[in-house]
Amino acid sequence: MQKITSSEQKTFEFAKTFAKRLKGGEVLCLIGDLGAGKTAFTKGLASGLDVKNIITSPTFVLMKVYSVHHDAIKKLAHIDAYRINSGEDLEAIGIDDYFNDKNCVTVIEWADRVKEIWPKNVTKINFKILEGDKRKVTVT
Ligand code: ADP
Numbered sequence: 001m002q003k004i005t006s007s008e009q010k011t012f013e014f015a016k017t018f019a020k021r022l023k024g025g026e027v028l029c030l031i032g033d034l035g036a037g038k039t040a041f042t043k044g045l046a047s048g049l050d051v052k053n054i055i056t057s058p059t060f061v062l063m064k065v066y067s068v069h070h071d072a073i074k075k076l077a078h079i080d081a082y083r084i085n086s087g088e089d090l091e092a093i094g095i096d097d098y099f100n101d102k103n104c105v106t107v108i109e110w111a112d113r114v115k116e117i118w119p120k121n122v123t124k125i126n127f128k129i130l131e132g133d134k135r136k137v138t139v140t
């Protein structure tokens with residue numbers, strides 16, 4: 001699936017719609033340069049999953065976990081791997097428990113930096129900066 005968005009709001013809305021397809025247990029690996037829209041997408045996901053808290057980039061903690069108001073999905077785990085040197089840091093905080101939790105959706109920004117700890121069957125979401133405010137979002 002591929003979508004070209006023309007604003008931050010459009011990326012947010014795309015993610016909000018995408019969130020409706022989630023059933024729980026998914027690990028979403030977000031890949032793309034700084035400013036490509038990974039956090040904007042995560043905010044849209046959170047909105048689509050009916051997260052009440054405000055999503056901020058987890059810059060000073062490895063992961064933030066949000067409560068979700070949804071039939072099957074109870075938690076959204078948001079990881080920003082930008083400053084993580086190794087996936088071991090995530091293993092140390094028990095990331096596998098989140099990966100294996102059918103009631104949790106896990107989102108990893110800068111996921112390519114911790115590829116060694118990806119579980120099987122991740123959903124890869126690539127963000128490419130095009131001219132101006134255009135971004136190409138590719139889900140595979
Ligand atoms: P990342 O998390 O990938 O570093 P952010 O989502 O934090 O990126 O920031 C994206 C930046 O790019 C924001 O400043 C936003 O306003 C801007 N922007 C411009 N066009 C878009 C678009 N189509 N989708 C998402 N963000 C966009």
Ligand code: MG
Nearest residue numbers: 038039057109
């Ligand atoms: Mg970000």
